[in-house]
Amino acid sequence: MRIAYKVFGSLAIISMALANTGGGQELEERSFGLSIDSLLAPWDSTHSPGVAVLVQHRGRTVYKRGVGMAVLEHGVPITPQTSFDLASVSKHITSFAVLMLERESTLDRDDDIRQYLPELPHFAQAITVRDLLHQTSGLWEFWTILNQYGGFRSRDYFTMGDVLNLLAHQPALTFEPGTRYGYTNTNYSLLAEIVARATGVPFGQWTKEHIFDPLDMRDTYFQEDCTTPIPGKATAYERRDGAWILSRPSNVEVPGSAHAFTTLDDMEKWLRQFHARTLAGVAPRPSQKRR
Numbered sequence: 001m002r003i004a005y006k007v008f009g010s011l012a013i014i015s016m017a018l019a020n021t022g023g024g025q026e027l028e029e030r031s032f033g034l035s036i037d038s039l040l041a042p043w044d045s046t047h048s049p050g051v052a053v054l055v056q057h058r059g060r061t062v063y064k065r066g067v068g069m070a071v072l073e074h075g076v077p078i079t080p081q082t083s084f085d086l087a088s089v090s091k092h093i094t095s096f097a098v099l100m101l102e103r104e105s106t107l108d109r110d111d112d113i114r115q116y117l118p119e120l121p122h123f124a125q126a127i128t129v130r131d132l133l134h135q136t137s138g139l140w141e142f143w144t145i146l147n148q149y150g151g152f153r154s155r156d157y158f159t160m161g162d163v164l165n166l167l168a169h170q171p172a173l174t175f176e177p178g179t180r181y182g183y184t185n186t187n188y189s190l191l192a193e194i195v196a197r198a199t200g201v202p203f204g205q206w207t208k209e210h211i212f213d214p215l216d217m218r219d220t221y222f223q224e225d226c227t228t229p230i231p232g233k234a235t236a237y238e239r240r241d242g243a244w245i246l247s248r249p250s251n252v253e254v255p256g257s258a259h260a261f262t263t264l265d266d267m268e269k270w271l272r273q274f275h276a277r278t279l280a281g282v283a284p285r286p287s288q289k290r291r
Helices: 023-043 087-103 129-133 142-149 162-166 187-200 203-212 265-277
Strands: 006-007 012-014 051-057 062-068 069-070 237-240 241-245 259-261
Touching: 023 051, 023 062, 023 237, 051 241, 062 265, 087 162, 087 187, 087 203, 129 187, 142 162, 142 187, 162 187, 162 203, 187 203
Parallel strands: 012 051
Antiparallel strands: 006 237, 051 062, 237 241
16 A cells, blocks of 8 residues: 655744743643653654644743754754644734734725726625635635646646636636635735725735734745745655655745744744734724625
């Protein structure tokens, strides 16, 4: 039997509750750290990819550690400065950007998305920015179309323009907007494009200037050009027939739903800002009636 699975390196962010009992809390945190160490032990090796873990309690870091290797062939270990692809966890940063723009009155969650993306079909009922945020748009999952019907291969080059071209040929929605939940990467890729068009600035540049730089997250980026090197990036591997092999690199340039790269050090700052409210005015305005 041939067994294969992928390991992209893992970055775990955990929130927790500890009793606030002075010295007892310190003891509890130490015990918790030992428990996490035991869970990470199988990956604490110079012969396998590994994991980076950050645990915060009420905005204070109580555990932060990397184990295993970021780059097996060069013997590079995982550290708090190792860069990981957040994959779909990138989506919450995209929604944060949208809510910041709504707070500035640059856009509204109840805007028809064709206000920003006029090349999309005119469906019987409008799709709103809110529908994209809440995964209730009825739009295709572009990965399903590519993989099942488009003959897409893992090494193929694919951009946001290709996503828009694909959706321009969607004859009907899979359900009426706002009536069902249907998770797709399409929704958050379109949100990134809406941010870019509403501001006139590429999505990666806007998030850098308005989110990451103000928080001093100097090692966090949305990768919009797949040829751009990411300093300190963990390599992706696959386990096949009992051995680690290199996973094929992604040639996809569709930010928003994925492709945010960050480190433990930067995620520590990102989580703290939710407690300190470092970025002013990020709370969304009260919800308005849908239509």
